[in-house]
Amino acid sequence: MNVESTTDRRRFFKLVSASAAGIALLATLPRRAWAALPHLSIENSPTAKSLHYVEDDTKAVAPHQPGQDCAACVHYQGKPGDEYGPCAIFPGFDVKAKGWCAAFQKKA
């Protein structure tokens, strides 16, 4: 048996084992832990400013209605209970579940 090929095989199997352990570890992380995006604000998005985005819907301007927040909006893509989540109107950002903007549309 060739000593070099045996060593290469051992290295290969160690690498495979380490990779499998890494993948298993990633699978245990909450989805949002590695997918979090920057939080939207009127400072980092001119669109957010023009749509009067706020992180606290109780401070929103008209035409905001009580009970309207990002978690209740059709564009919100976060999971129930998440503090922040993606929004279809603001790609590349997370919006606050308790936020609001003038593009709000109630979920069906």
Ligand code: SF4
């Ligand atoms: S479109 Fe909806 S989910 Fe997105 S920021 Fe505005 S109110 Fe929130």
